[in-house]
Amino acid sequence: MATSVREEQGEAAAERRWSARVSAPLLARLAARAAVAAPASELLVEAPFSGETLGSVPKGTPADVAAACATARDAQADWARRSFAERAAVLLRFHDLLIDNAAEILDIIQLETGKARKHAFDEVLDTAIQARYYAHTAAEFLRPRRRQGALPILTKAWEHHHPRGVVGIIAPWNYALTLAVGDAIPALMAGNGVVIKPDAQTPFAALWAAGLLEEAGLPRGLLGIVSGRGAELGAPLIEAVDYLMFTGSTATGAKVAAQAAGALIDCSMELGGKNPLLVLEDASLRRAVPGAVRGVTSNSGQLCISIERIYVHDAVYDEFTGRLAEALRGLRLGASLTFAEDMGSLVSAEQLAKVEAHVGDAVAKGAEVLAGGKARPDLGPYFYEPTLLAGVTGEMELCRAETFGPVASVYRCSSAEEMVGLANDSRYGLNASVWTRDARAGRELAARLQSGTVNINEAYSATWASASPMGGFKESGLGRRHGRQGIEKYTEAQTIAVERLLAIDTPPFLSNGQYAAVMSTAIKLMRYVPGIK
Ligand code: NAD
Numbered sequence: 396m397a398t399s400v401r402e403e404q405g406e407a408a409a410e411r412r413w414s415a416r417v418s419a420p421l422l423a424r425l426a427a428r429a430a431v432a433a434p435a436s437e438l439l440v441e442a443p444f445s446g447e448t449l450g451s452v453p454k455g456t457p458a459d460v461a462a463a464c465a466t467a468r469d470a471q472a473d474w475a476r477r478s479f480a481e482r483a484a485v486l487l488r489f490h491d492l493l494i495d496n497a498a499e500i501l502d503i504i505q506l507e508t509g510k511a512r513k514h515a516f517d518e519v520l521d522t523a524i525q526a527r528y529y530a531h532t533a534a535e536f537l538r539p540r541r542r543q544g545a546l547p548i549l550t551k552a553w554e555h556h557h558p559r560g561v562v563g564i565i566a567p568w569n570y571a572l573t574l575a576v577g578d579a580i581p582a583l584m585a586g587n588g589v590v591i592k593p594d595a596q597t598p599f600a601a602l603w604a605a606g607l608l609e610e611a612g613l614p615r616g617l618l619g620i621v622s623g624r625g626a627e628l629g630a631p632l633i634e635a636v637d638y639l640m641f642t643g644s645t646a647t648g649a650k651v652a653a654q655a656a657g658a659l660i661d662c663s664m665e666l667g668g669k670n671p672l673l674v675l676e677d678a679s680l681r682r683a684v685p686g687a688v689r690g691v692t693s694n695s696g697q698l699c700i701s702i703e704r705i706y707v708h709d710a711v712y713d714e715f716t717g718r719l720a721e722a723l724r725g726l727r728l729g730a731s732l733t734f735a736e737d738m739g740s741l742v743s744a745e746q747l748a749k750v751e752a753h754v755g756d757a758v759a760k761g762a763e764v765l766a767g768g769k770a771r772p773d774l775g776p777y778f779y780e781p782t783l784l785a786g787v788t789g790e791m792e793l794c795r796a797e798t799f800g801p802v803a804s805v806y807r808c809s810s811a812e813e814m815v816g817l818a819n820d821s822r823y824g825l826n827a828s829v830w831t832r833d834a835r836a837g838r839e840l841a842a843r844l845q846s847g848t849v850n851i852n853e854a855y856s857a858t859w860a861s862a863s864p865m866g867g868f869k870e871s872g873l874g875r876r877h878g879r880q881g882i883e884k885y886t887e888a889q890t891i892a893v894e895r896l897l898a899i900d901t902p903p904f905l906s907n908g909q910y911a912a913v914m915s916t917a918i919k920l921m922r923y924v925p926g927i928k
Contacts, residue, residue: 413442413449414732417502422450425602430463430590430619431455438595438622443509443740444730446776452598455623457631460590463619464635467561467588470617475558475586479537482584483530488611490526493519493604500603502732504572507597509740509777512733514694518572521859522604525573525580528861529882533584536879537886544892547927551893556886558586559661563636565629565651567643568742569697569799571597574642574665576604579618581882582640583608590619592632596742598622633658638885641665642699644797645823645870652873663874663884666867667797668699668825670846671818672854674715675811675837676708678830682852684718687803690828690854692726692738692781696801697746699871700826700848700855703798705805706814712807716785719805720766723781730775741777741800750779750800753793757804762786765805795821811840819845824868828854845869 411419434453442449474482493500497519504515537556544550562582566575571593579589593601598620605620621628625647633639633654639662641651648666655662672690674683690702707715726737741747747770754768767780779800787794787804794804808814818827827846831837834851841849847867848858859865864875874884901910921927 413506414502416499417506419450422599425599425606426450426452426622428602428606428620429453429455429598429622430466431459431622432462438598438624440507440596440598441743442506443742443777444506444775449506450599452595452602452622455592455621455628457628459623460592460621460628460631461635463590463621464561464563464588464632466616467590467619470614471558471561471586471588474583474588474614474617477586479534479584482586483533485608485612486526486530486580486584489608489613490523490530492607492611493523493526496607500572500600503599503603505732505739507599508568508571508742509730509775510694510697511736511739512731513737514739516734517693517856518570518577518600521570521573522577522580524861525577529581529584532862533581533882536882537585542890543928544894545899547921547924549895549897550899551895553891555889555891556585556883557889559885559887560637561588561590561635562638562640562885563632564589564591564640565625565632565643566591566593566601568594568597569694569699571600572604575601576608578640578642578876581876582638582885583613583618585882585885587638587885588617588619590621590632590636592621592623592625592628595622595624630654633660636660638662640876648872661884663866663876664872665699665874665876666825666870666872667799667823668701668867668871669703669795669797669821669823670700670826670828670855671704671706671814671821671844672702672803672828673811673814673818673830673840674705674707674711675814675829675831675833675840676710677832678708678711678715679832679852680711680715680718683715683830684722686828686830686852686854687719688722688726688781691723691783691803692801693855695738695741695779696750696781697742697799698855700859702828702854703793703803704818704821705803706808706817707805708811708814709807709809712805716765716783716805720783723766723783726781728771728774728778728780730778738781738801739778740775741779743777746799747777747779750798750802753796753798753800754782754784754802757784757787757791757793760788760791762788762791762804767801797823815840815843819843822870825866825871826850826855826858847871847875 431453437451767782771778866875
């Protein structure tokens with residue numbers, strides 16, 4: 396890819412073809428989809444594989460955000476009246492279109508993020524699975540259901556779920572499709588309008604998917620995308636929406652959550668991690684080594700649930716560490732729009748600088764590099780080798796801070812107890828991984844980890860399932876995506892109850908004292924009536 400880009404450097408930007416499928420005119424058409432009325436300026440989008448300008452999008456303003464939210468609100472009223480089956484049909488058509496057009500979106504994701512194609516493919520798979528899952532389950536989760544009333548028999552109650560109205564989504568650059576559009580799917584299925592603010596570095600994937608959703612039958616304007624800077628558009632978005640879904644760093648998440656609290660809107664915060672992987676004494680190293688490789692290098696380590704700390708039992712430490720270092724050194728890195736590579740580039744100069752600073756600081760303070768440890772400018776401006784460090788101590792930045800690169804530190808431990816203590820000694824609690832041949836003991840140990848997800852004999856993807864909640868303990872976040880919680884959060888719960896025969900008050904033929912006595916007896920008896928909870 397890098398070669399062909401260099402060969403084309405002489406061409407006029409407007410005619411550039413980035414791949415067989417993605418050209419400058421296509422990117423310009425996607426940019427025109429942004430809900431930005433009269434752009435005063437453009438934001439340049441870089442292609443991390445080469446450092447060249449991929450294209451540009453209009454820079455949205457607070458007024459654009461307000462207008463996109465108003466448009467989504469208008470379209471939402473009709474959308475909310477449609478049946479679950481009608482909404483599901485749109486999302487299932489989107490599912491099919493996404494799979495059929497995967498090659499084009501894979502190119503776009505790779506070009507704007509610099510990730511390897513296999514990691515871009517994870518985004519397509521995940522987004523399609525979200526569409527299928529919520530198309531099939533939204534009715535079951537959200538249809539009105541009978542609930543026990545205040546006074547069973549006398550009170551009949553129902554729980555209803557109404558769409559919130561307009562949901563705002565602020566998404567990061569690392570999974571430009573999944574964390575923007577994937578998180579919009581349950582919001583749409585629940586009957587909401589959605590306005591997405593993608594990261595300024597990666598707007599094209601969401602713009603492309605919005606076009607595909609419209610092709611699948613989503614009403615125009617129901618899903619708006621405003622391209623621009625988070626610091627400028629975050630506050631106006633929060634002011635105009637009824638719920639906020641934020642994915643990004645803990646530092647930004649804390650600011651955004653405070654703004655949402657000020658606006659008295661509910662929010663879900665999916666934030667950072669410093670995720671541990673535990674290799675117990677009885678682990679199968681044949682499985683644990685490739686598992687750890689995946690955990691450390693997926694998406695070049697720019698994955699919130701990727702592995703950055705590895706705790707290994709003394710009995711297997713030397714063998715595991717040697718094999719892991721060798722496997723990391725053997726990975727194929729490169730910038731091609733094919734499935735040939737195991738790992739791609741980092742996303743930006745800023746991300747490379749952070750990774751280099753963390754590793755440089757650790758090495759300067761005495762850490763040992765077991766694999767990698769260097770940038771690879773020969774492959775592209777932001778490539779960095781998969782890196783394993785030993786001898787990392789508390790005064791080194793990367794010991795506790797999220798690096799967000801293909802870098803892990805390995806620690807020798809003498810017991811599972813020690814590993815649990817070290818794994819939990821973190822401000823974060825997003826994901827963890829445990830390797831053992833004893834699945835039952837593994838589950839017991841997993842339940843003691845302060846982590847929103849724990850994968851046994853897998854690094855991160857076993858728990859990334861549409862049906863199970865995903866999110867963080869501690870400073871890794873608030874709220875959950877996926878499963879029932881992942882769609883209920885996009886609704887307002889409403890209780891409707893009908894009172895029959897008697898009011899919940901003293902009836903005219905009893906005194907207050909007699910009423911209290913009757914009720915006390917009734918309450919005592921109710922404890923023994925089957926079916927009354
Ligand atoms: P970031 O916090 O810098 O940016 C995330 C989004 O917030 C971007 O769209 C950005 O434009 C916007 N933003 C920035 N400042 C803002 C402000 N003041 N108000 C409103 N919005 C603002 O994070 P990033 O560097 O893009 O993403 C990497 C981080 O995201 C890592 O910490 C990673 O762990 C985390 N992450 C978490 C999950 C998860 O599910 N828990 C998933 C992916 C990434």
